[in-house]
Amino acid sequence: MKAKxxxxxxxxxxxxxxxxxxxxxxxxATNVTKDKKKKPNVVANAEIFIKAPAKDVWAVFAEDFAGIxxxxxxxxxxxxxxxAIGSSPYSVRACEITAAGFGDxxxxxxNFNEDDFEIRYALYEAIPGFVKxxxxxxxxxxxxGGTYVSAQSEMRATxxxxxxxxxxxxxxxxxxxxxxxxxxxxxVENGEPHPEKVASNEKIAxxxxxxxxxxxxxxxxxxxxxxxxxxxxxxxxxFADIANSNPDCPKSEWFQGHTKAELGxxxxxxxxxxxxxxxxxxxxKWEPENHHITIEVIKKKGFPINADYTWVxxxxxxxxxxxxxxxIRMNYLTxxxxxxxxxxxxxxxxxxxxxxxxxxxxxxxxxVTRDKWKEIKGNYK
Numbered sequence: 001m002k003a004k005x006x007x008x009x010x011x012x013x014x015x016x017x018x019x020x021x022x023x024x025x026x027x028x029a030t031n032v033t034k035d036k037k038k039k040p041n042v043v044a045n046a047e048i049f050i051k052a053p054a055k056d057v058w059a060v061f062a063e064d065f066a067g068i069x070x071x072x073x074x075x076x077x078x079x080x081x082x083x084a085i086g087s088s089p090y091s092v093r094a095c096e097i098t099a100a101g102f103g104d105x106x107x108x109x110x111n112f113n114e115d116d117f118e119i120r121y122a123l124y125e126a127i128p129g130f131v132k133x134x135x136x137x138x139x140x141x142x143x144x145g146g147t148y149v150s151a152q153s154e155m156r157a158t159x160x161x162x163x164x165x166x167x168x169x170x171x172x173x174x175x176x177x178x179x180x181x182x183x184x185x186x187x188v189e190n191g192e193p194h195p196e197k198v199a200s201n202e203k204i205a206x207x208x209x210x211x212x213x214x215x216x217x218x219x220x221x222x223x224x225x226x227x228x229x230x231x232x233x234x235x236x237x238x239f240a241d242i243a244n245s246n247p248d249c250p251k252s253e254w255f256q257g258h259t260k261a262e263l264g265x266x267x268x269x270x271x272x273x274x275x276x277x278x279x280x281x282x283x284x285k286w287e288p289e290n291h292h293i294t295i296e297v298i299k300k301k302g303f304p305i306n307a308d309y310t311w312v313x314x315x316x317x318x319x320x321x322x323x324x325x326x327x328i329r330m331n332y333l334t335x336x337x338x339x340x341x342x343x344x345x346x347x348x349x350x351x352x353x354x355x356x357x358x359x360x361x362x363x364x365x366x367x368v369t370r371d372k373w374k375e376i377k378g379n380y381k
Contacts, residue, residue: 040133040154042166046177048149050185054117054142057149057188061138062086062119065109066093071187072180073197074098076204079264081257086112094256096298098200104299106256110135117141130165132156149184151177211309211333216340218348220328222355226362228318231326232291234362235314239283239293240267245361246354247373255280262286266298277302284311291316304343306333324362328355356380 050057060071065088066080076098080090091112094104104125111120117140127134134155141148153173157166186194193201224231234245239261243252250273255266263286271277278301285294297310313329330351334340357368360376368376 038133038156040135040156041162042157042169042173043152043154044170044173044177046151046174046181048178048181048185049144049146050149050188051146052188054140054147057140057147057184058114058117060188061140061184062112062114062117063088065119065121066090068093068095071183071193071197073183073194073200074180076200082108085109086114088112092257098204107136128161130157130159130161131169132158149181151181153177211306214337214340215309215331215333216344217329217331218344218351220330220348220351220355222326222328222359223319224324224326224359224362225322226324227322228291228316228324231316231324231358231362232288234358235316235326236286236288236291236293237261239265239295242267242269244367245358247357247368247370248350248353250370251275271302279303285313304334304336304339306335306337309333326355326358353377 060067063086064070066078069075069078074097075095077096078093080088080093082090082092085091088109092106092108094106097105105123105127106125107121107123109119109121111118113119118137120135120137123134123136132155134153137152137154139150141150153176155169155173157163157169183194183197186192187197238244240252240254240258243249246252246269249269249271251270252267255268258265258267261283263283265283267281269279269281271279279297280299281295282298283293284296285292287293292313292315295312295314297305297307300307310332312331313327315327317325317327319325328351330347332340332343332347334343353373356377357373359380360366361368366372
């Protein structure tokens, strides 16, 4: 029996290197210096022939730049943001890496040449700190009744770690490119994902179903002397301004280019002044007409929760012209899972404090900082 060929992706490579070296990429740094004097010391190439016109291959890979989740087994979810570039609605994409334990990778288009079917983009975030200028270039040339695809990845592996790893990285990157080419070819020629992608989706679905059965939940209910629309301004429209109504969050802001509360919008909540602990949240369900919002945690630092299985449901219900019932349902898993029972008490206290702060902020318009909470907490017993 012929051995099954292993599919690698550039995201598998990211996970492999970062896991081996235990060096996470920076949340904010792009790892792209754009210094032309510094040449790449790791370069890998791959080629493949696809039985389809170049415009069809280009449409999948470049025009639908944000839709890589449709065909790459290394990406469980992807979405685009940033300004349009050429025929692509987005210039940047965020990819949730399939490999366990890793959050988003971000890629930004540097050059989008629709006339010559050539795209160049930089990979940043979720890569080790010693990797700089990770640039990918893909070219699509129509010939012989199909399209020749050439892919190149280049990067600079810096420092002692880079010197030690660059040989391994070159081979792993080449395999990653070959696998991406193979999955792209299969998708374009067959109109459906590669079997490896199908298997990856099934594995994720099975794991999700199993893990969600282990999720712990609790509810906090608070009656607020304010109109329901006012409470919704705080918990819904003010999604990125949670620091105004949460004494445990000294700073919050929009994330990844989002500027408006809507489905898919993201925020970052810093839980320490030095920004070393944070949550990155996404609006997973948005029903302003029902005053309902579901918020998923997509990344965290400094907290023992499993971001893949933690989310919050918030509902505001009118009880009269100036009376609202706020219900917060917290759903979570810890990492390690044995902490989930012990964490429940602390989490309930934290969310009860948050509900009280929403109450105060909705009624008075005053922001509830840590110092303000010390001043008013005697009113909530």
